[in-house]
Amino acid sequence: MSEPIRLARPDVGAAELAAVGEVIATGQLTMGPKVEEFEAAVAGVVGTAHAAAVSSGTAALHLALLALEIGPGDEVIVPAYTFPATANVVELCGARAVLVDIDPDTFDIDPSAVAAAVTSKTRAVMAVHLFGRPVDWAALQTAVPQDVPLVEDAAGALGARYRGTPCGALGVAACLSFHPRKIVTTGEGGAVTTDEAALDAAVRRFRHHGWATLGDMPSPGFNYRLPDLLCAIGIPQLARLEELLAARERVARWYTERLEHFVLTPSAADGDRHGWQAYVVQLDRRDEALAALRAAAIEAQIGTWALHRLEPYRPQGAFPGADRAFERALALPFATTTTEAEVERVAAVLTAL
Numbered sequence: 001m002s003e004p005i006r007l008a009r010p011d012v013g014a015a016e017l018a019a020v021g022e023v024i025a026t027g028q029l030t031m032g033p034k035v036e037e038f039e040a041a042v043a044g045v046v047g048t049a050h051a052a053a054v055s056s057g058t059a060a061l062h063l064a065l066l067a068l069e070i071g072p073g074d075e076v077i078v079p080a081y082t083f084p085a086t087a088n089v090v091e092l093c094g095a096r097a098v099l100v101d102i103d104p105d106t107f108d109i110d111p112s113a114v115a116a117a118v119t120s121k122t123r124a125v126m127a128v129h130l131f132g133r134p135v136d137w138a139a140l141q142t143a144v145p146q147d148v149p150l151v152e153d154a155a156g157a158l159g160a161r162y163r164g165t166p167c168g169a170l171g172v173a174a175c176l177s178f179h180p181r182k183i184v185t186t187g188e189g190g191a192v193t194t195d196e197a198a199l200d201a202a203v204r205r206f207r208h209h210g211w212a213t214l215g216d217m218p219s220p221g222f223n224y225r226l227p228d229l230l231c232a233i234g235i236p237q238l239a240r241l242e243e244l245l246a247a248r249e250r251v252a253r254w255y256t257e258r259l260e261h262f263v264l265t266p267s268a269a270d271g272d273r274h275g276w277q278a279y280v281v282q283l284d285r286r287d288e289a290l291a292a293l294r295a296a297a298i299e300a301q302i303g304t305w306a307l308h309r310l311e312p313y314r315p316q317g318a319f320p321g322a323d324r325a326f327e328r329a330l331a332l333p334f335a336t337t338t339t340e341a342e343v344e345r346v347a348a349v350l351t352a353l
Protein backbone atom coordinates (compact mmCIF):
# COMPACT_ATOMS: atom_id res chain seq x y z
CA MET A 1 0.00 0.00 0.00
CA SER A 2 1.33 3.45 -0.88
CA GLU A 3 2.00 6.05 1.76
CA PRO A 4 -1.30 7.90 2.54
CA ILE A 5 -1.64 11.44 1.20
CA ARG A 6 -3.53 13.73 3.55
CA LEU A 7 -6.07 16.30 2.33
CA ALA A 8 -4.32 19.11 4.19
CA ARG A 9 -1.13 19.49 6.20
CA PRO A 10 -0.55 22.62 8.28
CA ASP A 11 2.92 24.10 7.77
CA VAL A 12 3.92 24.56 11.42
CA GLY A 13 7.19 23.64 13.09
CA ALA A 14 10.05 24.82 15.24
CA ALA A 15 9.24 28.55 15.12
CA GLU A 16 5.65 27.96 16.26
CA LEU A 17 6.76 25.55 18.99
CA ALA A 18 9.27 28.10 20.30
CA ALA A 19 6.62 30.84 20.21
CA VAL A 20 4.22 28.75 22.30
CA GLY A 21 7.02 27.89 24.72
CA GLU A 22 7.76 31.58 25.20
CA VAL A 23 4.12 32.32 26.09
CA ILE A 24 3.97 29.42 28.53
CA ALA A 25 7.11 30.73 30.22
CA THR A 26 5.44 34.12 30.81
CA GLY A 27 2.45 32.55 32.58
CA GLN A 28 0.09 34.93 30.73
CA LEU A 29 -1.80 32.59 28.44
CA THR A 30 -4.79 34.63 27.28
CA MET A 31 -5.25 38.33 26.38
CA GLY A 32 -1.66 39.55 26.49
CA PRO A 33 0.95 41.15 24.22
CA LYS A 34 0.84 38.38 21.58
CA VAL A 35 -2.79 39.24 20.76
CA GLU A 36 -1.82 42.84 19.96
CA GLU A 37 1.25 41.76 18.01
CA PHE A 38 -0.77 39.27 15.98
CA GLU A 39 -3.55 41.78 15.32
CA ALA A 40 -1.04 44.38 14.12
CA ALA A 41 0.48 41.79 11.78
CA VAL A 42 -2.96 40.81 10.40
CA ALA A 43 -3.90 44.46 9.81
CA GLY A 44 -0.50 44.97 8.21
CA VAL A 45 -0.82 42.19 5.63
CA VAL A 46 -4.47 42.96 4.85
CA GLY A 47 -3.94 46.71 4.79
CA THR A 48 -6.80 47.74 7.09
CA ALA A 49 -6.70 50.15 10.01
CA HIS A 50 -7.95 47.48 12.42
CA ALA A 51 -7.91 43.72 12.96
CA ALA A 52 -9.56 42.06 15.95
CA ALA A 53 -8.53 38.46 16.70
CA VAL A 54 -11.35 36.09 17.65
CA SER A 55 -11.71 32.40 18.40
CA SER A 56 -12.71 31.20 14.89
CA GLY A 57 -13.78 32.31 11.44
CA THR A 58 -17.35 31.58 12.49
CA ALA A 59 -16.98 33.89 15.51
CA ALA A 60 -15.59 36.57 13.16
CA LEU A 61 -18.66 36.28 10.91
CA HIS A 62 -21.04 36.33 13.87
CA LEU A 63 -19.45 39.42 15.42
CA ALA A 64 -19.17 41.30 12.12
CA LEU A 65 -22.95 40.97 11.72
CA LEU A 66 -23.67 41.91 15.34
CA ALA A 67 -21.36 44.93 14.98
CA LEU A 68 -23.43 45.97 11.95
CA GLU A 69 -26.53 45.65 14.19
CA ILE A 70 -28.14 43.02 12.00
CA GLY A 71 -31.04 41.31 13.72
CA PRO A 72 -34.70 40.26 13.53
CA GLY A 73 -36.56 41.51 10.46
CA ASP A 74 -33.36 41.91 8.43
CA GLU A 75 -32.33 39.96 5.36
CA VAL A 76 -28.74 39.09 4.50
CA ILE A 77 -27.86 37.74 1.06
CA VAL A 78 -25.69 34.61 1.16
CA PRO A 79 -24.39 32.40 -1.67
CA ALA A 80 -26.20 29.06 -1.87
CA TYR A 81 -22.85 27.26 -2.16
CA THR A 82 -20.56 27.99 0.80
CA PHE A 83 -19.48 26.64 4.16
CA PRO A 84 -22.67 26.63 6.29
CA ALA A 85 -21.23 29.05 8.88
CA THR A 86 -21.68 31.92 6.40
CA ALA A 87 -25.47 31.48 6.61
CA ASN A 88 -25.71 30.05 10.13
CA VAL A 89 -24.45 33.26 11.71
CA VAL A 90 -27.14 35.26 9.91
CA GLU A 91 -29.86 33.01 11.34
CA LEU A 92 -28.27 33.10 14.80
CA CYS A 93 -28.44 36.92 14.73
CA GLY A 94 -32.20 36.48 14.25
CA ALA A 95 -32.06 37.68 10.63
CA ARG A 96 -32.92 35.68 7.51
CA ALA A 97 -30.27 34.23 5.20
CA VAL A 98 -31.55 34.81 1.66
CA LEU A 99 -29.79 32.36 -0.63
CA VAL A 100 -28.72 33.33 -4.13
CA ASP A 101 -27.08 31.21 -6.78
CA ILE A 102 -23.40 31.07 -7.66
CA ASP A 103 -21.49 30.85 -10.91
CA PRO A 104 -20.51 27.16 -10.96
CA ASP A 105 -17.43 27.90 -13.08
CA THR A 106 -15.88 30.11 -10.39
CA PHE A 107 -17.76 28.91 -7.24
CA ASP A 108 -18.40 32.58 -6.35
CA ILE A 109 -21.67 34.47 -5.89
CA ASP A 110 -23.46 35.58 -9.07
CA PRO A 111 -23.83 39.40 -8.92
CA SER A 112 -26.94 39.36 -11.15
CA ALA A 113 -28.61 36.92 -8.74
CA VAL A 114 -27.69 39.27 -5.89
CA ALA A 115 -29.29 42.22 -7.68
CA ALA A 116 -32.49 40.19 -8.15
CA ALA A 117 -32.62 39.25 -4.43
CA VAL A 118 -32.30 42.77 -3.00
CA THR A 119 -35.41 43.96 -1.10
CA SER A 120 -36.13 46.85 1.25
CA LYS A 121 -35.08 44.51 4.12
CA THR A 122 -31.63 43.69 2.71
CA ARG A 123 -29.07 44.75 5.32
CA ALA A 124 -25.89 43.10 4.04
CA VAL A 125 -24.36 40.73 1.50
CA MET A 126 -21.95 37.97 2.53
CA ALA A 127 -19.30 38.04 -0.18
CA VAL A 128 -17.49 34.71 0.07
CA HIS A 129 -14.16 34.41 -1.76
CA LEU A 130 -14.72 30.68 -1.95
CA PHE A 131 -11.61 28.49 -1.69
CA GLY A 132 -9.59 31.72 -2.05
CA ARG A 133 -10.92 32.95 -5.41
CA PRO A 134 -11.64 36.70 -5.18
CA VAL A 135 -15.26 37.67 -5.83
CA ASP A 136 -15.86 40.01 -8.79
CA TRP A 137 -16.01 42.99 -6.47
CA ALA A 138 -16.87 45.73 -8.97
CA ALA A 139 -19.82 43.68 -10.29
CA LEU A 140 -21.02 42.96 -6.74
CA GLN A 141 -20.82 46.64 -5.78
CA THR A 142 -23.02 47.62 -8.70
CA ALA A 143 -25.52 44.85 -7.84
CA VAL A 144 -26.67 46.43 -4.55
CA PRO A 145 -27.69 49.91 -3.36
CA GLN A 146 -24.75 51.85 -1.92
CA ASP A 147 -26.06 51.70 1.65
CA VAL A 148 -26.05 47.88 1.74
CA PRO A 149 -22.76 46.80 3.35
CA LEU A 150 -20.69 44.10 1.69
CA VAL A 151 -19.17 41.80 4.32
CA GLU A 152 -16.30 39.64 3.11
CA ASP A 153 -16.19 36.02 4.15
CA ALA A 154 -12.47 35.88 3.48
CA ALA A 155 -12.03 32.71 5.57
CA GLY A 156 -10.00 31.19 2.75
CA ALA A 157 -8.69 34.33 1.11
CA LEU A 158 -5.81 35.64 3.24
CA GLY A 159 -3.14 36.59 0.68
CA ALA A 160 -5.61 36.74 -2.23
CA ARG A 161 -5.96 39.99 -4.16
CA TYR A 162 -8.74 41.51 -6.21
CA ARG A 163 -7.12 43.71 -8.89
CA GLY A 164 -4.22 44.36 -6.51
CA THR A 165 -6.28 45.04 -3.35
CA PRO A 166 -5.97 42.38 -0.65
CA CYS A 167 -9.09 40.38 0.11
CA GLY A 168 -9.99 41.44 3.65
CA ALA A 169 -9.73 45.13 2.71
CA LEU A 170 -12.58 45.25 0.17
CA GLY A 171 -15.72 45.14 2.32
CA VAL A 172 -16.92 47.29 5.20
CA ALA A 173 -15.67 44.39 7.32
CA ALA A 174 -14.01 41.08 6.48
CA CYS A 175 -13.75 37.78 8.31
CA LEU A 176 -10.66 35.58 8.28
CA SER A 177 -10.20 32.03 9.54
CA PHE A 178 -7.03 30.44 10.91
CA HIS A 179 -8.35 26.86 10.96
CA PRO A 180 -5.67 24.29 10.05
CA ARG A 181 -6.95 23.98 6.47
CA LYS A 182 -6.22 27.68 5.93
CA ILE A 183 -2.96 29.16 4.67
CA VAL A 184 -2.11 30.67 8.07
CA THR A 185 -3.24 28.68 11.08
CA THR A 186 -3.42 29.14 14.83
CA GLY A 187 -5.12 25.74 15.35
CA GLU A 188 -8.48 27.50 15.64
CA GLY A 189 -8.87 31.24 15.22
CA GLY A 190 -10.20 34.10 13.18
CA ALA A 191 -10.15 37.88 12.80
CA VAL A 192 -12.37 40.74 11.73
CA THR A 193 -10.58 43.37 9.63
CA THR A 194 -12.07 46.80 8.99
CA ASP A 195 -11.19 50.46 8.48
CA GLU A 196 -14.13 51.54 10.65
CA ALA A 197 -13.15 52.24 14.25
CA ALA A 198 -16.74 51.86 15.50
CA LEU A 199 -17.10 48.38 13.98
CA ASP A 200 -13.74 47.32 15.40
CA ALA A 201 -14.75 48.57 18.85
CA ALA A 202 -18.06 46.71 18.67
CA VAL A 203 -16.32 43.45 17.68
CA ARG A 204 -13.90 43.88 20.58
CA ARG A 205 -16.81 44.38 22.98
CA PHE A 206 -18.77 41.38 21.72
CA ARG A 207 -15.75 39.08 21.88
CA HIS A 208 -15.16 39.96 25.54
CA HIS A 209 -18.55 39.56 27.26
CA GLY A 210 -19.77 42.97 26.11
CA TRP A 211 -17.27 44.99 28.13
CA ALA A 212 -16.38 48.36 26.58
CA THR A 213 -14.12 48.87 29.57
CA LEU A 214 -14.32 46.81 32.74
CA GLY A 215 -17.59 47.74 34.45
CA ASP A 216 -19.05 49.41 31.35
CA MET A 217 -21.17 46.88 29.41
CA PRO A 218 -23.40 48.58 26.80
CA SER A 219 -24.74 45.20 25.58
CA PRO A 220 -24.20 41.51 26.36
CA GLY A 221 -21.36 39.67 24.65
CA PHE A 222 -19.57 36.35 24.30
CA ASN A 223 -16.20 34.92 25.12
CA TYR A 224 -14.86 34.69 21.55
CA ARG A 225 -11.29 35.65 22.48
CA LEU A 226 -8.21 34.20 20.80
CA PRO A 227 -5.60 33.60 23.50
CA ASP A 228 -1.96 34.72 23.52
CA LEU A 229 -1.00 31.06 23.26
CA LEU A 230 -2.63 30.77 19.82
CA CYS A 231 -1.81 34.27 18.59
CA ALA A 232 1.84 33.38 19.21
CA ILE A 233 1.52 30.53 16.68
CA GLY A 234 0.08 32.91 14.09
CA ILE A 235 2.89 35.48 14.25
CA PRO A 236 5.64 33.40 12.60
CA GLN A 237 3.02 32.01 10.18
CA LEU A 238 1.98 35.49 9.03
CA ALA A 239 5.60 36.52 8.60
CA ARG A 240 5.84 33.72 6.01
CA LEU A 241 2.56 34.51 4.22
CA GLU A 242 4.20 35.34 0.88
CA GLU A 243 6.37 32.22 1.04
CA LEU A 244 3.37 30.03 1.98
CA LEU A 245 1.29 31.46 -0.87
CA ALA A 246 4.11 31.05 -3.38
CA ALA A 247 4.41 27.38 -2.35
CA ARG A 248 0.68 26.90 -2.82
CA GLU A 249 0.81 28.60 -6.21
CA ARG A 250 3.53 26.15 -7.24
CA VAL A 251 1.44 23.13 -6.16
CA ALA A 252 -1.62 24.56 -7.94
CA ARG A 253 0.44 24.92 -11.14
CA TRP A 254 1.57 21.28 -10.92
CA TYR A 255 -2.05 20.15 -10.64
CA THR A 256 -3.32 22.46 -13.39
CA GLU A 257 -0.64 21.35 -15.87
CA ARG A 258 -1.69 17.73 -15.39
CA LEU A 259 -5.47 18.10 -15.10
CA GLU A 260 -6.69 21.06 -17.15
CA HIS A 261 -7.25 19.04 -20.31
CA PHE A 262 -9.89 16.79 -18.71
CA VAL A 263 -11.40 18.45 -15.61
CA LEU A 264 -12.41 22.05 -14.80
CA THR A 265 -9.44 23.45 -12.88
CA PRO A 266 -9.64 26.48 -10.55
CA SER A 267 -8.12 29.87 -11.29
CA ALA A 268 -8.52 33.56 -10.44
CA ALA A 269 -9.83 36.17 -12.87
CA ASP A 270 -7.19 38.00 -14.92
CA GLY A 271 -5.45 40.58 -12.75
CA ASP A 272 -6.46 38.86 -9.49
CA ARG A 273 -4.43 36.60 -7.21
CA HIS A 274 -5.99 33.38 -5.95
CA GLY A 275 -5.53 32.66 -2.23
CA TRP A 276 -5.39 28.87 -2.76
CA GLN A 277 -7.12 27.83 0.44
CA ALA A 278 -7.95 24.63 -1.41
CA TYR A 279 -7.48 23.18 -4.89
CA VAL A 280 -10.98 22.20 -6.03
CA VAL A 281 -11.62 20.74 -9.47
CA GLN A 282 -14.96 19.85 -11.07
CA LEU A 283 -15.79 16.70 -12.99
CA ASP A 284 -18.88 14.68 -13.92
CA ARG A 285 -17.89 11.41 -12.24
CA ARG A 286 -16.95 13.06 -8.96
CA ASP A 287 -18.13 10.26 -6.66
CA GLU A 288 -16.22 7.65 -8.67
CA ALA A 289 -13.14 9.86 -8.51
CA LEU A 290 -13.49 10.22 -4.73
CA ALA A 291 -13.77 6.45 -4.31
CA ALA A 292 -10.79 5.78 -6.59
CA LEU A 293 -8.61 8.30 -4.74
CA ARG A 294 -9.57 6.88 -1.36
CA ALA A 295 -8.82 3.36 -2.61
CA ALA A 296 -5.34 4.63 -3.50
CA ALA A 297 -4.84 5.98 0.06
CA ILE A 298 -5.35 9.55 -1.13
CA GLU A 299 -7.55 11.69 1.08
CA ALA A 300 -9.92 13.84 -1.00
CA GLN A 301 -13.19 15.55 -0.16
CA ILE A 302 -16.25 17.21 -1.68
CA GLY A 303 -15.86 20.99 -2.15
CA THR A 304 -18.38 22.44 0.27
CA TRP A 305 -22.16 22.53 0.82
CA ALA A 306 -25.23 23.48 -1.20
CA LEU A 307 -27.10 25.17 1.63
CA HIS A 308 -30.61 24.72 0.18
CA ARG A 309 -30.11 20.98 0.68
CA LEU A 310 -29.59 21.43 4.44
CA GLU A 311 -32.51 21.43 6.88
CA PRO A 312 -32.42 25.09 8.05
CA TYR A 313 -32.31 26.48 4.50
CA ARG A 314 -34.95 24.31 2.79
CA PRO A 315 -36.91 25.13 0.71
CA GLN A 316 -35.80 28.43 -0.84
CA GLY A 317 -36.19 27.54 -4.51
CA ALA A 318 -33.88 26.22 -7.20
CA PHE A 319 -30.14 26.94 -7.30
CA PRO A 320 -28.82 25.08 -10.33
CA GLY A 321 -25.33 26.64 -10.07
CA ALA A 322 -24.97 25.55 -6.45
CA ASP A 323 -26.32 22.08 -7.28
CA ARG A 324 -23.85 21.69 -10.11
CA ALA A 325 -20.91 22.73 -7.92
CA PHE A 326 -22.08 20.53 -5.04
CA GLU A 327 -22.33 17.47 -7.28
CA ARG A 328 -19.10 17.99 -9.25
CA ALA A 329 -16.58 19.66 -6.92
CA LEU A 330 -13.64 17.64 -5.64
CA ALA A 331 -11.00 19.02 -3.24
CA LEU A 332 -7.62 17.40 -3.87
CA PRO A 333 -4.80 17.02 -1.33
CA PHE A 334 -3.30 20.45 -1.04
CA ALA A 335 -0.69 22.00 1.24
CA THR A 336 2.42 24.15 1.01
CA THR A 337 4.45 20.94 1.47
CA THR A 338 2.65 18.88 -1.19
CA THR A 339 5.32 17.37 -3.46
CA GLU A 340 5.28 17.06 -7.23
CA ALA A 341 5.41 13.26 -6.78
CA GLU A 342 2.20 13.43 -4.70
CA VAL A 343 0.50 15.56 -7.36
CA GLU A 344 1.64 12.99 -9.94
CA ARG A 345 0.03 10.16 -7.92
CA VAL A 346 -3.27 12.04 -7.61
CA ALA A 347 -3.29 12.92 -11.31
CA ALA A 348 -2.56 9.30 -12.27
CA VAL A 349 -5.67 8.09 -10.39
CA LEU A 350 -7.86 10.73 -12.04
CA THR A 351 -6.42 10.01 -15.49
CA ALA A 352 -7.15 6.29 -15.12
CA LEU A 353 -10.88 6.81 -14.33
Ligand SMILES: Cc1ncc(COP(=O)(O)O)c(C=O)c1O
Pocket (backbone or CB within 6 Å): 056, 057, 058, 059, 082, 083, 085, 086, 128, 130, 153, 155, 156, 176, 177, 178, 179, 189, 190
Ligand atom coordinates in the same frame (compact mmCIF):
# COMPACT_ATOMS: atom_id res chain seq x y z
C1 LIG B 1 -16.05 30.09 3.54
C2 LIG B 1 -15.90 29.79 5.00
N1 LIG B 1 -16.49 30.58 5.89
C3 LIG B 1 -16.37 30.35 7.22
C4 LIG B 1 -15.63 29.31 7.70
C5 LIG B 1 -15.57 29.08 9.18
O1 LIG B 1 -14.28 29.22 9.70
P1 LIG B 1 -13.88 28.49 11.09
O2 LIG B 1 -13.74 27.03 10.78
O3 LIG B 1 -12.56 29.12 11.46
O4 LIG B 1 -14.94 28.77 12.07
C6 LIG B 1 -14.99 28.46 6.82
C7 LIG B 1 -14.21 27.33 7.33
O5 LIG B 1 -13.96 26.36 6.69
C8 LIG B 1 -15.11 28.71 5.42
O6 LIG B 1 -14.52 27.93 4.53
